[in-house]
Amino acid sequence: MKKAPTIRDVAATAGVSVSVVSRVLNDGSVAPATRERVVAAIAELGFRPRAAARELNGAGLTIGLVLADLTNPFFARVADRIVWEARARGVQVVLMTTQEDPHIEAETLATLLDRSVGGVIATPTGGNIDQWSRLQEVGVDLVFVDRSIAALENTDVVSIQNDASAATATEHLIGLGHDRIGLISGPLSTSTGTARIAGYQAALARAGIPSDTELVRGVPFRGGAGADAVAALLSLPEPPTALIVANTAQVQSSMRQLYQMGIEIPQQLSVIVFDDNPWTELVSPPLSVIRQPIDMLARHSVDLVLGRMQGKLPVGPRIIEVQAEFVSRSSSATRSVASPTAHDAVSHP
Amino acid sequence: MKKAPTIRDVAATAGVSVSVVSRVLNDGSVAPATRERVVAAIAELGFRPRAAARELNGAGLTIGLVLADLTNPFFARVADRIVWEARARGVQVVLMTTQEDPHIEAETLATLLDRSVGGVIATPTGGNIDQWSRLQEVGVDLVFVDRSIAALENTDVVSIQNDASAATATEHLIGLGHDRIGLISGPLSTSTGTARIAGYQAALARAGIPSDTELVRGVPFRGGAGADAVAALLSLPEPPTALIVANTAQVQSSMRQLYQMGIEIPQQLSVIVFDDNPWTELVSPPLSVIRQPIDMLARHSVDLVLGRMQGKLPVGPRIIEVQAEFVSRSSSATRSVASPTAHDAVSHP
């Protein structure tokens, strides 16, 4: 259990002072000849600067990643890519999850302070507005990914074009002859929720279809809310013939509910869900999806935090929206004449 | 951007020395009256010890989590639970992924050294044996979860009862009349791979069924190896009538291949896969699975590292095996007379 070489050891074997070594470690200016000797010494000793010591000086290269729920394939992939991108830049990631619980999130934010992280990438629950901004006040660079909070106007955000994507999905269904399209979306407290609803309504409006507020369900991210919304939607007197599950966090529970109810897709109900993953085309029928370019989300997020941390970015919040791709599969089809539920519904000729 | 209170501030407002504060922070012995005053001061100032400073003294409470691939729902859930369990104990988690690449893993291990983490929970790729043991020599407590490396005998391991689980699945299929059962397993360099194969063979032996080595495929964790193995297995002159995908990392690609080949399940081929997730019962037909108690794996892993880090555990490696549950669904059924491929196979009467 012999100890690792320190910067002092390097300085000694290179015949220079610690400050010189520190300079070559960072981007300081050092005489070419000297630098070479130091580099050699570093290699020879296998020296690696200790992250803890750096962080103590506020010079650490560690970011916090606050995700809602790793159980959701979408967030899992986001984590995967972010860790990947961070690693490529020599940055470590401390992972924390909120389980969509603002209380846990608050605790998490407190912990983040102790960690001396320089930046944070997060999918906020929607609450803890004060805590988030306090984090920023302490100098921690913050960037929201996927979701954001309207009240926090001064924060960088990376997400897909939520409105446009929702509109695309809606238009696709309209083109298929549907005029009662259900929408299960995220909470109105997040930009994701409002944007997707906006896109949906815009598409409806353009097609001259009146938008029925009953068909729009803004469900919270956590819990079985997705399933409940599905059930509620289908038990409407005039149930939708098509459904868009625009709440990424709830696709699984929504789909499960649909299958459990024995709804025939797309005969009884056309379905489009936000977020693609390897399983969506394995279920029957294969699902039409909005595929989010997760790698882009990740890359931009990491670039942003790091850019901020190194002060290489102009002031003012950066809003980056990447394009999502609509993938049409078998779960969305032409509207059939029959009503989706067995109400013995009288058709209006 | 005013600075956070330090331990010295607390000491001052409590009218004691820093060491006393440090003692109440940790488990030190302090006079009840004094302790109370210190606690009050801490609360009043909202003091929180900085992780970096602690780690510099080797007293940090941070663990490294080295996972293969967050894209795989199994590992994602493992991460989710481990982060959860860690948080419950006031421990932070630095996440790193290897993408099943030993080279990246090596890099990761180096980084772990700089991080001054006290412990590491990992799913090793199978390589980097020297590096892993060096990590241990430096005093980092290591526990493998899910997978392990045979050569590293002195390491704690938490996993499911791989042999028993594989045996259960095999017996289930045998009971269904199958005698040619394919097995796609992990690499032989990991305990997971060998154990699952062993269980499978044991079950076969008990039933008096000769084990055909051609039916067993130990495929590497990364890449599309699972799909290839499936294809190879089914193009055998005497293809299996049942298949166990015992390589958790490859279920997705294996299933995809099966669907793409248009294999009818379970008519042409009965299938059982290791690892359950929300989608397995949404695909058609719903998959029979070995459900791994991920929460148990996580809890034990965290308990182990922390136990080691605090020296509260007897010496000698700890091998914890939790029980997995076999869930029978529609993908496994009685063997049909027909051969799974259209070879116009001559039946041997």
Add this chain to the structure above:
DNA sequence: TTGTAAGCGTTATCAT
């Protein structure tokens, strides 16, 4: 039981 003081490994501030 409590206090003093010496680190822990870097970075940052000055001089030189």
Add this chain to the structure above:
DNA sequence: ATGATAACGCTTACAA
């Protein structure tokens, strides 16, 4: 361009 040296915030012998 380089070198002392003081922080950084905490833990931990060692004293009292």
